[in-house]
Amino acid sequence: MNNHNILIIGGGFAGVKCAQELSKKRLPQGTTIRLVSDREHFEYHGALYRVAAGNTPLEVCFPLREIIDTKKVDVIHDTIQSIDKENNQAKGASGSVYRYDTLVIALGSQTIYFGIPGLRENAHGMKSIERAINLKNHITKTIEGCSHPSDPDDESEESKHAKVCGSNFVVVGGGATGVEVAGEVMQYARMLTESHGGDPSLVSVELVEAQSRLLGLMPATFGEKMKRRLESLGINVMLDTAITKGEAESVLLKGKNMESKITAKTVIWTAGVRAHKLIEDAGFELTRGAKAVVCHHMRAKGHHNVFVVGDAASTKYSGMAQTALYDASYVANSIQRDLSGQSVKVYKPRDVLYAVPAGPGWAGATIGKVQLYGRVGWWVRRLLDLVVFIRIAPFSSAMRAFMAHYDKDEVCAACHKSGR
Numbered sequence: 001m002n003n004h005n006i007l008i009i010g011g012g013f014a015g016v017k018c019a020q021e022l023s024k025k026r027l028p029q030g031t032t033i034r035l036v037s038d039r040e041h042f043e044y045h046g047a048l049y050r051v052a053a054g055n056t057p058l059e060v061c062f063p064l065r066e067i068i069d070t071k072k073v074d075v076i077h078d079t080i081q082s083i084d085k086e087n088n089q090a091k092g093a094s095g096s097v098y099r100y101d102t103l104v105i106a107l108g109s110q111t112i113y114f115g116i117p118g119l120r121e122n123a124h125g126m127k128s129i130e131r132a133i134n135l136k137n138h139i140t141k142t143i144e145g146c147s148h149p150s151d152p153d154d155e156s157e158e159s160k161h162a163k164v165c166g167s168n169f170v171v172v173g174g175g176a177t178g179v180e181v182a183g184e185v186m187q188y189a190r191m192l193t194e195s196h197g198g199d200p201s202l203v204s205v206e207l208v209e210a211q212s213r214l215l216g217l218m219p220a221t222f223g224e225k226m227k228r229r230l231e232s233l234g235i236n237v238m239l240d241t242a243i244t245k246g247e248a249e250s251v252l253l254k255g256k257n258m259e260s261k262i263t264a265k266t267v268i269w270t271a272g273v274r275a276h277k278l279i280e281d282a283g284f285e286l287t288r289g290a291k292a293v294v295c296h297h298m299r300a301k302g303h304h305n306v307f308v309v310g311d312a313a314s315t316k317y318s319g320m321a322q323t324a325l326y327d328a329s330y331v332a333n334s335i336q337r338d339l340s341g342q343s344v345k346v347y348k349p350r351d352v353l354y355a356v357p358a359g360p361g362w363a364g365a366t367i368g369k370v371q372l373y374g375r376v377g378w379w380v381r382r383l384l385d386l387v388v389f390i391r392i393a394p395f396s397s398a399m400r401a402f403m404a405h406y407d408k409d410e411v412c413a414a415c416h417k418s419g420r
Contacts (some may be wrong), residue, residue, distance in 0.1 A: 003030045004339060007100035008092060009080050010276075011037025011064055012045075013324035014310030015106030016392060021332035026232060028339050033072060036090070036098060038079040041066055041131055042392065046321055047084035047385065049180040049357075050405070051132040052139070053188035058404040060204040061129060072195070075362040081108075083282035085303065102305050102335055105292070106328070109319070114272055118246035126177055130228040135268065142167050143192040144264050146202070167193065167203050168264040170251050172243050173271030174209025175216070179226055181268055182207040183359035186233050205235045206262060210242040210271070218354055222364060222371055224348045229358045230374075273319075275312035288315045296346045298331055307331045313369045316349040325391055326350050355381035 008015050019035045027033075044060040051057050061298035064075050078092035089099045111127050113119040124135045146167055167189055171182040182205050190200035190398065207214075207230060214230075214237070215223040227237050241255035250263050253329035274290035285293040285301045292316040293301040298313065300306040308330050317323040326349075334344045355365040355377060363377035372380055382405075 003026065004032070004101045005099055006031065006033045006102045006104070006335065007090060007098050008033070008035045008104040008106060009083075010106035010108060010310070011035065011042055011323050011412075012106060012108045012310060013042075013299070013392065014108075014328045015104070016042050016064070016067065017325050017328035018104050018106060019068055019073045019075075019311060021329050022335065024334065025336045026051060027336060029035050031070060031339065032074065032127040033075060034074040035064070035068065035074045036078050036080055036092065037064060038077075040077050042067060044321075044385075044388065044401070045127070046388070047405075048126050048129065048132040049177065049184050050183065051129060052135040052406050056135060056404050056407040057129050058285050058407065062393050062397060062401065066397060080278065083278065085306070086413060088305070100305075102192065102338075103307070104309045104331060104335075105300070105306065105312060106324075107312055109273040110276050111269065112272040112274045113166055113269065114396060116243060116246065119243070119267070119269055122246045122248055122265045123172070126181060127273075131194075135266075137190060138266060138268065139169075140192060142197070143189060144160055144248070146193070146196075146198055159350045167266070168262065169203075169205045169266045169268065170243075170262060170264045171205060171207045171268045171270065172251075173269065174207060174211065174214040174237075174239070174330060175270065176354070177270040178207060178209070179230065180210060180357050181234060181270060182230060183357060183362075184237050185268070186235055187359055206238055206240045206264075208237055208241050208243055208251075212240050214239070215356065218366060219371070222366060225371070225373060226356065226358055228366050229362065229364070233359050248339070251258075253367055273311070279312055289314070291318065297334060297344050298327065298347050308366070315347070315354045321388055323349070323387070324351045350361045353380075353384060355384050357381055 008019050015035060019033060022033050028292060042062045042064055047060045051060060068075055078094045078096060080090050081093050083090045089097050091097050111125050119413055123360040125131045169185050171178050186205045189203045193200045193203055213220060213223045214227050214418050230237055241253050243251050244254050245252040246267055249265050250261055251267055253260050275292060279292050280286055287293055292308040292312050294308050294313050298307050298309060300308050309327040330347055337344050355363050357363040361378050361382040362374055365372045365380040386402050390402050
């Protein structure tokens, strides 16, 4: 088959891996592969919570042209705004029109706020490097606003305010990201407070979850163990509690037989995601959870030439980096078999390994029915990070990112002086 155009939309795990795998395969002469991404780099979202706590962005960022063979894949920086299924083409914000014979949608997920007033305007998110860095800078400024003056004998009004000033953080969402963020923010904010001569005990973190337990996709015993770990760090875990409104310096909460208002200059939203809205706008069939309905070959329902991979697909473990990588390899193989006239194998989801940090150096991990906690769980998580890096980047780049975990990118002068 000549002049066959493969278009991949999205530069996340699934999109990048699909492009990488296709670039290694023997495809019919005249086949072109194009990857269109709204970013010129790949982001490892699984480590963004660490960027928000002062780690270098080098741990989560890879230039696309460094990890994709650009001699075989045309990497294009553009934002796809519409997909025309009838004419097999997609239109970008640049005005460019990208024709395709085979389309791979790897757009990932988007943050949603369930219509809760004030959250979009006032809450911090964790879906990009930019937002993670903005959160880090915000935390730093908040702590600096509560720091002690350099003179311990200063009895001015400013000094009196600093001595009673605390920092309260509300993390909304009890999934893996919420647990990771809550544990890291607590430790980071306390470290910053101490570096500024403040009282770390005045730092407080509330983790708010609308369901009756944390980490609902994992075993109940795992969620309970992680809850106890967070509480041992001083985090107040509020289950069966929903946020009803977000304001500039407070949130309104509603639980069983209770309503309350919590003062907080920092609200971090990790609770809601959905498949990219472009998929809905294009008219693909969605599940109740707003993911694209796919068949047993990962094709969008009713569309033989459109594959949906990663977070946006309605597969068993979608939302996990491991799943996105696996899906991408499967789809790349399926495309090659299609173009070679071979039958396509049925998609079978692969079990995933969970490893959820709860504070620096501590994590809970599940490997089948085995559960590991503490430092051992942490090293399982670090090993999982390394495996992901190696599967997405050249070995030298993967090791650079892995070792960057130990580098800091601190904007706080006091922290530099303290050797942080």
